[in-house]
Amino acid sequence: MADSTPSTSEVLIVGAGPTGLMLANILGGYGYSVTVLEARDTLIDYPRGVGLDDESLRTIQSIGLVDQVRPHTTPQHIMRLVNGRGKSIIINNPQTDEFGWERKHGFIQPEVDRELCNGLSRFANVNVLFGHEVLDVEESASAVTAIARTTDAEGNQVETRFEAQYLVGCEGGKSPTRKRLGVSFEGESPSTRWLVVDVNNDPLGTPNVFLGADPERPYVSIGLPHAVRRWEFMLRDDETEEQATDPEFVNRMLASHVPDPSSLNYIRRRVFTHHARVAGSFRKGRQIIAGDAAHLMPVWMGQGWNSGMRDATNLGWKLATILSGQATDKLLDTFTDERRDHAKAMVDLSLTMGKVIKITNPLGVFARDTASSVLNLFPSVKSYFADMRFKPMPRYVKGALADPSTKASGTANGKLTNKLIPFTTANTNIS
Ligand SMILES: Cc1cc2nc3c(=O)[nH]c(=O)nc-3n(C[C@H](O)[C@H](O)[C@H](O)COP(=O)(O)OP(=O)(O)OC[C@H]3O[C@@H](n4cnc5c(N)ncnc54)[C@H](O)[C@@H]3O)c2cc1C
Known part of the structure; x- marks a missing residue:
């Protein structure tokens, strides 16, 4: 039986993976109350992601944790695609810093995820509850309620209710929230x-x-x-x-x-x-999906973790703006508009890279290696790959900040309020 008095917060986040932890940091910084429900007793501690982008580091900087995260990264992580004889076919070694940080870093995901989790202790209104598996969710016109199974002090399994205005499913690829929403999860799962x-x-x-x-x-x-x-x-x-x-x-x-x-x-x-899939929509009513719950991609471009960071960055300010009363929740539809195409572009790029690496038949290998030798003779082609100019940037052609008539970003017709919502770590319980 579920305890009938729900504990309340403004946002419920299901899953203490990197996406959920980043979103909780962003909302905590805006002063909102957040409950993170995590099924496991600890964070996932086995290594997964190894490549961290400049955009992600900028987001980490914006929540005030860059000094904590930096020691777990190696900047200027150069990538070489080498053939069977060890000869470089493609080199990615971008030297620019458009987002203020080196474009690629090696990183240890469990260490960085732990810093994101530790960072939440700065916010009195943010609680992370481990050992809470969300079994079901009820949604009404004004609220969403999660029913979570946990173990009480006597060791009995009990169900507890948690109520909020919005619920974000950040539960990874098997996302129960995505399944509950009934949205498609299109793509393929290569058998390799x-x-x-x-x-x-x-x-x-x-x-x-x-x-x-x-x-x-x-x-x-x-x-x-x-x-x-x-x-x-x-x-x-x-x-x-x-x-x-x-x-x-x-x-x-x-x-x-x-x-x-x-x-x-x-x-x-x-x-x-590997899986290469993107959900048809990232939002229905008061429930939203983000991170691997919304898109899964092969690891070749190191973009799963990074895409979760982009989702949290995009969603964080929108939820904060809605909760502050400065926008209606229609703004949430722009989350799918702005993030879905970009996530799909990353999935496609990762699939293409995987196909180049996985060629094993001799004719295909010969064709690939010959083509790369010829193309590398052209400095413009070589620098296209070296500078990673093939990496799709998160540009919006529709959404909150794009002008629908010109499709130019940053010139929205709608009036943006000048009442900025302060993001602060000042109201923390760390001295
Ligand atoms: C081998 C490998 C290499 C990778 N390399 C890279 C890389 O180089 N760069 C990169 O960007 N990405 C990489 N990734 C991908 C990256 O690890 C994932 O994209 C990222 O961890 C997804 O984060 P998430 O928070 O969305 O989900 P997850 O990290 O999967 O977290 C989901 C959390 O939700 C919890 N949960 C699930 N169901 C429930 C429930 N019902 N109730 C409560 N909690 C629940 C889970 O226990 C888990 O803690 C790699 C992955 C693998 C496997």
């Missing part, structure tokens, strides 16, 4: 499986990213902060998950990468598949 290996005593020390387009076995090798290194190896169809995570198998994979695989401290050996 990858063995992901993380160690914390990297004997190589090279701090950058190698995407190995090796037809024998495509691989990834990434140097990260705190002496962590990530490898990924494409699995063949007949290699089972059990075989692939066996230490013998892993040592064999690493034999051509490090002098002595048996000396490595493994953090994790795990098999992942």
